[in-house]
Amino acid sequence: MVVGGIGTSWDIGLYSLLRWANLSHWLALAMSFSTGVILGFVLSRYWVFQNQSPYWRGQFMRFILVIGVMYIINSLLMQGLYWFLPPFIGRSSVVRGLAAVSAFPLSFALHRRISFA
Numbered sequence: 001m002v003v004g005g006i007g008t009s010w011d012i013g014l015y016s017l018l019r020w021a022n023l024s025h026w027l028a029l030a031m032s033f034s035t036g037v038i039l040g041f042v043l044s045r046y047w048v049f050q051n052q053s054p055y056w057r058g059q060f061m062r063f064i065l066v067i068g069v070m071y072i073i074n075s076l077l078m079q080g081l082y083w084f085l086p087p088f089i090g091r092s093s094v095v096r097g098l099a100a101v102s103a104f105p106l107s108f109a110l111h112r113r114i115s116f117a
Helices: 002-020 025-048 056-084 091-115
Strands: none
Touching: 002 025, 002 091, 025 056, 025 091, 056 091
């Protein structure tokens, strides 16, 4: 949960900063999500799953596969929330946060069963 919180905080913070700088939703999401992927892999591998296997490349490829699925799910959730929620100050951060929290259980389960199995 701590690693998820760190990664999510990084992702939401960077996404919010990039949106504040007037980057498009898709570019900001791609940048925040991709940097969060690297942080998430390192923290998940060594801290959450305590995996010291020398075969990190295979784990990373599976991790990327799961992240790709989660990226699509998060993007669709965010698009739906942008459509549903009226404009307000901080909407980007709220939308990103709600999507990330909603997808967290699925993300953890997929990483446990696929990435670091």
